[in-house]
Amino acid sequence: MTTLPSLAINAEEQRAYFCISIAAKEASMTEYADLELGIHRWDAESYAIELRFTQPDSDADVRLARGSTPSLLRIDPAKLRELSIDSAAYGRYLGECLFADAEVRTRFAQARAASQSLGAPLRMRLFIGASAAELHAIRWETLHDDTGVPLLMSEHILFSRYLTSGDWQPVRLRPRGSLRALALIANPSDLGDYHLGAVDVAGELERVRAGLGDIALTTLAESGQATLDNLLAALREANNAEEPYDILYIVAHGALVMGDSWLWLENADGKTARVAGNDLTMRLSELRQRPRLVALAACQTSGKGAETRSADEGALAALGPRLAEAGIPAVIAMQGSVFMDTIATFMPVFFIELSQDGQIDRALALARGAVRDHADYWMPVLFMRLRSGRIWYVPGFGEEGESFEKWPALVRSIQRGQCTPVIGTHMSESFLGSSRDIAQNWADTYNFPMAPHEREDLPQVAQYLSVNQDYQFPHEELIEHLHREMANRYGNEISPEARDGTLDEMFAAVGTLTRERNPSDPFKVLAELPLSIYVTANASNLLTEALRAAGKEPQVELCRWNEEVEMLPSIYDDDPDYQPDEQRPLVYHLFGIFEHPESLVLTEDDYFDFLIGISENKELIPISVRQALADTALLFLGFRLDDWGFRVLFRSLMSQEGRRRRRKYAHVAGQILPEEGRFLEPERARRYLENYFEDSDISIFWGSAADFTRELLEQMSAVAERRGSRRR
Numbered sequence: 001m002t003t004l005p006s007l008a009i010n011a012e013e014q015r016a017y018f019c020i021s022i023a024a025k026e027a028s029m030t031e032y033a034d035l036e037l038g039i040h041r042w043d044a045e046s047y048a049i050e051l052r053f054t055q056p057d058s059d060a061d062v063r064l065a066r067g068s069t070p071s072l073l074r075i076d077p078a079k080l081r082e083l084s085i086d087s088a089a090y091g092r093y094l095g096e097c098l099f100a101d102a103e104v105r106t107r108f109a110q111a112r113a114a115s116q117s118l119g120a121p122l123r124m125r126l127f128i129g130a131s132a133a134e135l136h137a138i139r140w141e142t143l144h145d146d147t148g149v150p151l152l153m154s155e156h157i158l159f160s161r162y163l164t165s166g167d168w169q170p171v172r173l174r175p176r177g178s179l180r181a182l183a184l185i186a187n188p189s190d191l192g193d194y195h196l197g198a199v200d201v202a203g204e205l206e207r208v209r210a211g212l213g214d215i216a217l218t219t220l221a222e223s224g225q226a227t228l229d230n231l232l233a234a235l236r237e238a239n240n241a242e243e244p245y246d247i248l249y250i251v252a253h254g255a256l257v258m259g260d261s262w263l264w265l266e267n268a269d270g271k272t273a274r275v276a277g278n279d280l281t282m283r284l285s286e287l288r289q290r291p292r293l294v295a296l297a298a299c300q301t302s303g304k305g306a307e308t309r310s311a312d313e314g315a316l317a318a319l320g321p322r323l324a325e326a327g328i329p330a331v332i333a334m335q336g337s338v339f340m341d342t343i344a345t346f347m348p349v350f351f352i353e354l355s356q357d358g359q360i361d362r363a364l365a366l367a368r369g370a371v372r373d374h375a376d377y378w379m380p381v382l383f384m385r386l387r388s389g390r391i392w393y394v395p396g397f398g399e400e401g402e403s404f405e406k407w408p409a410l411v412r413s414i415q416r417g418q419c420t421p422v423i424g425t426h427m428s429e430s431f432l433g434s435s436r437d438i439a440q441n442w443a444d445t446y447n448f449p450m451a452p453h454e455r456e457d458l459p460q461v462a463q464y465l466s467v468n469q470d471y472q473f474p475h476e477e478l479i480e481h482l483h484r485e486m487a488n489r490y491g492n493e494i495s496p497e498a499r500d501g502t503l504d505e506m507f508a509a510v511g512t513l514t515r516e517r518n519p520s521d522p523f524k525v526l527a528e529l530p531l532s533i534y535v536t537a538n539a540s541n542l543l544t545e546a547l548r549a550a551g552k553e554p555q556v557e558l559c560r561w562n563e564e565v566e567m568l569p570s571i572y573d574d575d576p577d578y579q580p581d582e583q584r585p586l587v588y589h590l591f592g593i594f595e596h597p598e599s600l601v602l603t604e605d606d607y608f609d610f611l612i613g614i615s616e617n618k619e620l621i622p623i624s625v626r627q628a629l630a631d632t633a634l635l636f637l638g639f640r641l642d643d644w645g646f647r648v649l650f651r652s653l654m655s656q657e658g659r660r661r662r663r664k665y666a667h668v669a670g671q672i673l674p675e676e677g678r679f680l681e682p683e684r685a686r687r688y689l690e691n692y693f694e695d696s697d698i699s700i701f702w703g704s705a706a707d708f709t710r711e712l713l714e715q716m717s718a719v720a721e722r723r724g725s726r727r728r
Contacts, residue, residue, distance in 0.1 A: 091142030424638030
C-alpha cells in the first residue's frame with residue numbers, strides 16, 4: 001500500500017511558524033535583508049524546502065511556499081561521510097544538493113542580489129523542523145553556493161540555525177555597557193583516570209579575558225569551583241540581585257555516549273563529576289532569567305602545538321539545540337574536536353566584534369572569516385532563536401541612542417513644577433517580575449485553555465480565573481502571589497517583621513533597600529523632583545514611600561471607578577480644599593492599590609468597566625489632576641505599547657480636555673523596553689504613540705525606566721553646572 005507524502009509538521013512546528021508570523025508583524029524594519037530557509041521531512045528520501053525573503057524597510061515578503069509538489073532536497077549521507085575529510089568538497093556537494101531545485105536556486109539568487117543592491121547584509125536563518133532533526137548533524141557552515149564559492153565566510157551573509165523553544169518567556173535585551181559574563185572552566189584532578197589531559201586553566205582564563213574585553217567577568221575556575229551547583233547558585237544570585245549574567249562561557253571536556261551529551265565538570269573536592277547534557281539543560285530552563293548567550297568550548301588538553309585537538313567528540317554541538325529549546329536565546333558550540341589554535345583565534349575575534357554592536361550572527365561571521373584558513377573553520381555553530389540577532393540595545397531617543405534635543409525644555413518644565421509623571425505597572429517589574437511571568441504562572445497552575453500566545457496576557461488569564469473561580473479570586477491571588485515572590489527574592493535581606501508583614505510593608509522595606517543601593521532608582525529620582533502631582537497605574541506604595549523618604553507628605557487618592565472604590569476614604573473627605581504642592585504632593589492611583597484588592601483594575605471586564613466609567617463621568621478624575629494632564633509636560637514611565645494598561649490609560653487620559661494646551665510642552669514616553677520580536681523600531685513606536693497622544697509632541701526614550709532616570713539626573717546636573725558657570 002502506498003501513502004501520500006507528508007510534510008510531517010507537528011504542533012510545535014505549527015506554533016513556531018505562528019510565532020514567526022506574529023513576530024514579523026510586530027518586529028521592526030531593520031537594516032538587514034532577511035532570508036528564512038525551512039527544511040522538513042517530506043518522505044523517506046527527501047525533504048521539503050521553504051524560503052521566505054524580506055527586504056530592509058519593508059514588511060512585504062517573498063515566499064517559496066509549501067504546496068502539493070514542493071521544492072525538494074535530497075542528500076546522500078554516505079556521500080557526506082566520504083567527503084568529511086575535505087571541508088571544501090563537502091561544502092560544494094552540500095550546495096549542489098541544496099540548490100539543485102531551480103526554484104530554490106532562483107529565489108536564493110534574487111534574495112542575495114537584492115541585499116547586495118541595497119548594501120544590506122543578508123541574514124540567513126536555517127530552520128530545521130523536528131521532523132528532520134537528523135539534519136543538525138550536517139556541517140551547514142561549510143555551505144558553498146551553486147558556483148562552488150563558500151557562502152559563509154564574511155559579514156555579507158549572517159548565518160545561524162534558527163530554533164524554536166517551548167519557552168514563551170520574552171527575551172529582554174539589556175543596555176550596552178551593563179553586560180556581565182560568567183565563565184566556568186572545569187579541570188578535574190582525576191582526568192587521567194578517563195584518559196583525558198589536564199586543562200590549561202591559566203591559558204583558558206587568558207583567552208576568556210582577552211575575548212570578553214571590558215565585559216564584566218566572574219569566573220569559576222579554581223579547583224572545586226566548577227561544579228553544577230556553583231554554576232546555578234551564581235546564576236540565581238545574579239538574578240536575585242537583578243544583575244543577571246548575559247553570557248555564560250563553559251570550557252570543559254565533553255563526550256557523546258549513546259547519543260547523549262556529557263560534560264566533565266567538577267565536584268566540591270575538585271574531582272570529576274560527569275554531568276548529563278539533559279540535566280544541565282533542565283536546570284538552566286528552571287531559572288527565572290537565563291543567559292542570553294551560552295558559549296560552549298572544549299578545553300585545552302595537555303598536548304602541545306597547533307595540532308592539539310580539544311576533547312569534545314561533538315558533545316557540545318549536540319547540546320546546542322537542547323539549550324535553545326529550553327529557552328537560551330543563542331548558543332555557540334563546536335561541532336566536533338576542534339584544533340585549539342582555531343578556538344584561540346575564533347573566540348577573541350567573536351567577542352571583540354560582539355562588543356561593537358551586539359549582533360551575535362555578525363560577530364560569528366567575522367570570527368569564522370578569521371579562521372578561514374583553518375581546516376576546521378566550520379566547527380563553530382550558532383543556534384539562535386533571536387530574529388534580530390541582537391544581544392543588547394543602546395539606551396536613548398532612537399535605535400542607536402541618539403541625543404535628545406529637547407532635554408533643556410523638559411528639565412525646565414520639571415524645575416518649574418510643570419511636569420506630571422504618569423507611572424506604569426512595569427516600574428516595579430524589577431521587584432515583582434513581569435505581568436507576563438505572572439500570567440504564564442497562572443496559566444500553567446490553573447489550566448488556562450486558550451491559545452498559547454494568550455498565556456502571557458494577564459488581563460485575559462485573570463478574566464478566565466474570575467469566571468472559572470469567582471470575581472475576587474484573581475485580585476486576591478495576585479496579592480498572595482506577589483507576597484510569596486517578594487519573600488522568596490528579598491526574605492534574607494529585609495527584617496523578619498517586614499517579611500512576615502503585609503505586602504505594603506514588604507514593599508516599603510524593599511524600596512528602602514533599593515534606594516540605598518541605586519542612586520538612580522526611578523522611584524527615588526521621581527520623588528525628589530519638585531512636582532506636586534503624580535499619576536500612577538502602579539498599585540504598589542513604592543512611590544509613596546519614596547516621597548516620604550524624600551521628606552514629603554504624600555496624599556494618596558484613588559480613581560473611583562466602581563462602587564466598591566467609591567466607599568473608600570478620600571483625602572477630599574477630610575480636606576475638601578486640598579491643593580497638591582511640592583511638599584504635600586498628590587499620588588493619584590488610576591488602577592487601584594494592593595491595600596484594597598477591590599480597587600484593582602486587573603481583568604478584561606475591569607478594564608472595560610474602567611473605560612466606561614471614565615467616559616461617562618469625567619468628574620471621576622479630580623480637577624487638579626485633569627488640569628495637570630492638560631497643562632504640564634507629561635513624563636510617561638513604565639509602560640509597554642501592547643499592554644492593556646497602556647491602551648486604556650492613554651485612551652482615557654488623552655480624551656480629557658486640554659488637547660491644545662498639551663501641545664505647548666515637550667512630552668516623553670520612557671521605558672519602551674526593547675524585547676526580541678517586539679517594537680524594536682523607535683520611529684514606528686513613536687508613530688503608534690502619536691495616535692494615542694492626539695498629535696501631541698512626544699519623544700520616545702528607548703530603554704528602561706532606570707536608563708531614563710539615570711540620563712535625567714545627568715541632564716539636570718549638566719543644566720545646574722551651566723547655570724553655575726554663568727553666575728561666575
